[in-house]
Amino acid sequence: MENQKRLDEFQAKIDAGIKIEPKDWMPDKYRQTLVRQMSQHAHSEVIGMQPEANWLTRAPSLRAKKILMAKIQDEGGHGLYLYCAAETLGVSRDQYIQWLHEGKSKYASVFNYPSPTWADMGAIGWLVDGAAIVNQVSLQRTSYGPYARAMVRICKEESFHQRQGYEIMAEMAKGTPEQKEMAQEALNRWWWPSLMMFGPHDKESSNSGQSMKWGIKLESNDDLRQQFIDKTIPQVELIGLEVPDKNAKLMPNGSYKTSDIDWDEFWNVIKGNGPCNSQRLKHHKKAHDDGAWVRAAAEAYGKKQMELVD
Numbered sequence: 339m340e341n342q343k344r345l346d347e348f349q350a351k352i353d354a355g356i357k358i359e360p361k362d363w364m365p366d367k368y369r370q371t372l373v374r375q376m377s378q379h380a381h382s383e384v385i386g387m388q389p390e391a392n393w394l395t396r397a398p399s400l401r402a403k404k405i406l407m408a409k410i411q412d413e414g415g416h417g418l419y420l421y422c423a424a425e426t427l428g429v430s431r432d433q434y435i436q437w438l439h440e441g442k443s444k445y446a447s448v449f450n451y452p453s454p455t456w457a458d459m460g461a462i463g464w465l466v467d468g469a470a471i472v473n474q475v476s477l478q479r480t481s482y483g484p485y486a487r488a489m490v491r492i493c494k495e496e497s498f499h500q501r502q503g504y505e506i507m508a509e510m511a512k513g514t515p516e517q518k519e520m521a522q523e524a525l526n527r528w529w530w531p532s533l534m535m536f537g538p539h540d541k542e543s544s545n546s547g548q549s550m551k552w553g554i555k556l557e558s559n560d561d562l563r564q565q566f567i568d569k570t571i572p573q574v575e576l577i578g579l580e581v582p583d584k585n586a587k588l589m590p591n592g593s594y595k596t597s598d599i600d601w602d603e604f605w606n607v608i609k610g611n612g613p614c615n616s617q618r619l620k621h622h623k624k625a626h627d628d629g630a631w632v633r634a635a636a637e638a639y640g641k642k643q644m645e646l647v648d
């Protein structure tokens with residue numbers, strides 16, 4: 339009875355739009371859902387640096403290189419805010435990383451695809467960051483305070499990322515026929531994986547019902563995906579590229595109807611069988627191991643500083 343009363347009070351707080359803070363009482367399942375979603379989100383930001391890092395040393399100009407470098411650093415920063423926010427749930431960053439390395443924690447499926455050309459830098463910024471923003475703008479109103487506040491800052495940076503990606507694509511689309519083709523091929527490669535980022539259809543989404551009741555998610559996977567499609571198709575047309583879906587059609591309500599996603603591909607990538615899953619994890623583990631001395635040095639420095647204060 340007591341527990342039901344607490345649950346009702348908790349729900350009433352959420353319904354009244356009051357944020358849940360780390361020291362507040364929360365149901366175990368609420369905490370576990372956030373541990374899963376926020377760590378998956380943090381891992382995605384960090385693993386997501388890899389497809390773009392592939393082009394840092396081969397950017398076509400100093401300007402392009404500086405912008406790409408700043409963008410990738412931002413993604414690392416987003417991972418940092420999100421790990422810090424996720425640590426307020428009582429799980430250490432070491433534990434989150436260990437779960438990632440053991441395959442117990444997921445990261446966004448989209449980062450398991452290769453980036454073979456410079457145009458992929460454009461497609462990632464435009465489509466992947468574009469999809470991330472649609473989702474994250476909604477998450478700024480999520481019920482858990484530290485997560486919502488991290489999202490506000492992240493969204494500001496992501497909108498710059500989306501524009502830099504679109505600029506690359508627009509430039510290539512009005513370049514030589516070969517450049518335009520390269521842009522079209524990158525769009526073809528990233529279109530479907532970007533739509534998959536929003537997760538399975540609502541009817542297949544095991545977590546959505548409870549997450550929406552608790553205000554962790556504010557909008558459903560399909561609603562967010564549709565918002566992204568409706569925003570992005572006119573952008574494709576504006577730069578003279580083709581939507582990689584012959585069935586995409588503008589409906590009288592102003593929304594686009596599109597073909598269904600290849601869900602077998604999505605689940606297969608999530609299970610670890612995408613084109614780059616093993617490469618991405620292997621690289622992350624190596625970088626983590628190589629960085630052990632930096633973490634040890636930072637910790638020793640911190641301890642020394644504390645001794646001086648004492």
Ligand code: FAQ
Nearest residue numbers: 379382383386413445446447470535536537543544545546
């Ligand atoms: N990839 O019941 P649902 C970025 C899993 S940040 C992998 O619908 P939920 C920035 C899901 O975990 C991108 N797994 O799940 C950037 C669940 O697993 P379970 C990351 C996925 O959580 C740009 C199962 O499927 N953004 O890109 C995916 O309610 C460029 C059933 O699904 C976020 O993480 C997926 N796409 O809704 C960085 C946003 N979708 O329970 C570098 C925060 C679903 O079986 C370069 N997350 N799954 O273990 C969310 O909003 C939600 O977690 C969803 C999924 C919408 C992703």
